Every structure is written in structure tokens, then in C-alpha cells.
Amino acid sequence: MAEFLDMGKHAVFIWAAYGFSALSLVVLAARSRARQKSSETQVVAARARRKEQV
Amino acid sequence: MPWAMVATVLLFGAGLYYALAGSPPDYQQGESVRVMYVHVPAAWMGMFVYMVVAAASFTALVWRHPLALLAGKAAAPIGATFTALALITGMLWGKPMWGTYWVWDGRLTSVLVQFFLYLGYMALWQAMDDEEKAGRAASILALVGVVNIPIIKFSVDWWSTLHQPASVMRLDGPTIDDTMLIPLFLMAAAYQVYFVVVFIWRMKLEINNRKLSVMRSARMEN
Numbered sequence: 001m002a003e004f005l006d007m008g009k010h011a012v013f014i015w016a017a018y019g020f021s022a023l024s025l026v027v028l029a030a031r032s033r034a035r036q037k038s039s040e041t042q043v044v045a046a047r048a049r050r051k052e053q054v
Numbered sequence: 055m056p057w058a059m060v061a062t063v064l065l066f067g068a069g070l071y072y073a074l075a076g077s078p079p080d081y082q083q084g085e086s087v088r089v090m091y092v093h094v095p096a097a098w099m100g101m102f103v104y105m106v107v108a109a110a111s112f113t114a115l116v117w118r119h120p121l122a123l124l125a126g127k128a129a130a131p132i133g134a135t136f137t138a139l140a141l142i143t144g145m146l147w148g149k150p151m152w153g154t155y156w157v158w159d160g161r162l163t164s165v166l167v168q169f170f171l172y173l174g175y176m177a178l179w180q181a182m183d184d185e186e187k188a189g190r191a192a193s194i195l196a197l198v199g200v201v202n203i204p205i206i207k208f209s210v211d212w213w214s215t216l217h218q219p220a221s222v223m224r225l226d227g228p229t230i231d232d233t234m235l236i237p238l239f240l241m242a243a244a245y246q247v248y249f250v251v252v253f254i255w256r257m258k259l260e261i262n263n264r265k266l267s268v269m270r271s272a273r274m275e276n
Contacts, residue, residue, distance in 0.1 A: 008085040010150040017143040018074075021092040025248060028135050032255045039262035046269045 058251045065244035072237035080234075087234070089147040095242040097140035097165065099249060101203055103133030104168060107175065108200045111193030123189040124264065126196060127179055128256035132249055134172035140165060152216050160209030161217040164202055171199035185267070 007014045073091035080087035110126035113119050144162065145155040156162065175192045182188035210219045221229045228235055 007088070008079075010084070010086045013146045013150050014085060014088050017089045017092055017146040020142050020146075021096065021139050024135055024139055028132065029248070029252050029255075032252050032259065036255045036259040036262070039259050039266070043262050043265050046266060050269065050273075 055251070055254060058247055058254070062244060062247045062251055065240060065247055069237060069240035069244045073241055077233050077237045083151060086147065086150050089143055090234070091237050091241045093140060093143040093147055094238060095245040096136045096143060098242060099245045100133055100137035100140050100165070100168060101206060102246075103129050103136060103249065104171070104196075104199070104203060107133060107172075107196050111196040114189060115193050115197070121261075123186075123193065124260040125257060126175075126193065127189070128260045129253055130172055130175050130179075132252050132256070134169065134176065136245070136249075137165065137169045137172060141169060148216070157216050159215040159217060160213040161206065161215055164206045164209050167202050168199070168206060171195065171202065175199075 069091065073088055077088075077091075079085045106129045107126045110122045110129065114122035114126065141162075144165075148157075149155050175196050178192040178195060179185075179188050182191065207220075209215065210217050230238070
């Protein structure tokens, strides 16, 4: 495991590249999913309100 | 949708295994070559998503399809993220290989321009209250920016640059060994399927936002 993590003298650049990539992609996916779920809840609530008014 | 999420996880799992452990170090670059497996797919996707935004913009302007505007708006933040990742991972690859994080050469500068085009496109959507006008202005910018795509692609051939010339998408075939080409394609496929998943989520978000906006307008009229 230590050998795998080592990556030679440029390890800091390699792991930083993978770290930035993973973090950015996970945050983008999580935010997109959360906002989409929240918007769905809002649409359902808005439709229910409209039904009540009718 | 579940199949796309499963495919994303599987492709990332296989791609990361081969990128970090299952492929050899380069005879010149050593272990640093492993940055290629996250840098190159991000750069490809940055350009691919820009073409998606441009095609959606063209469809919206010419045929006025209501979903086309939303498709461009949904795809742009994903493309901007890929482009930012290409720039950041490129800098992290450049420092150990070239001795510098950045040079103002054709390839790096044109990719930076692409990133600013994404930011401009997203800023225009936010700049106007009228969504139709904002979408049209953003679409025109996206179409003007298409001229940057061939500049990115051919910049390494047209100008003297520190950036290496094309080694995968060449008329005479890739110059990279299969032991490195396979993990590169696996990671590229993972990025592609990831885009499909996140794009669908963002498209649903934009459609829901449009529905809410219409319902709000109807309530105001009543």
C-alpha cells in the first residue's frame, strides 16, 4: 500500500491532480442531484397548493 | 438512469485501477504520466460539452425548441468543471515536466479562453430577468465561441509550444502504447457516462425550475 501511494518524487502533483478531480466531480454530482430533488419537492408542493385553491 | 449510474461507478473503478496500478510508468515521465488519465479526458470533455452547448444554442436560435435552451443551460456548468479540471491537472502535470505551472502558449491560452466562454455563457443567463432574452444572448455567445474549438485542437500544430502534439486523435493512429491507451479510454468513457448522469439531473432541475416559474406567473395573473 505504501509503495502504491508513494508514486515517486512527483507524488504530490499526481495525488493533487486525482484529489482535485475526484472532489470536483463528486461535489458537482452531489449538488446537481440535491438541487434536482429539491426542485421536484417544490413542484409537488406548488401543484398541491394550486389544487387547494381550485 | 440506474444503468448509467452503475456504468459510471464501474468505469471509474476499472479506469482508476488501471490508471494508478495496472499501467506502467512512462520511460521518460515516470509516474507523472498518471496525471494524463485525469487530464486528457477532462480536456476532451471540456470541448465535447462545449459542442453540446453550441448545438443546443443553434437549435434554440433556429428552431426555437423550448428544451434546447434548457439543455445548453444544464450542460454549461458541467463543461466548465471539466475545463477547469483540464487546466488545474495540466498545471500539476506541467510543473514536474516543464518546470513551470503555466506558459502563455496557444494550447493553454485557448483552453483558458474556453473556460471564460463557459463563465460568460453562465453569467449571461444570470444577467437578465427575462429568461428568453438571457438564453438568446448566451446562445449567441456560445455559437461565436465555437471558433475556439479548432484553435484548441490545432494550436499544437500551428504554434511552437511546450504542450506535446496530439498522440491519440491522429490520422495515422495513436502513438501511445496499449497499456496506457486502455486506461485512458476507460477513464474517458467514465467521464462521458458521468456527464450523461449529471446532465440528466441538471436537465430535470431546469425543467422543474421552468414549471415553477410558469406556475408563479399564473398565480400572479390570478
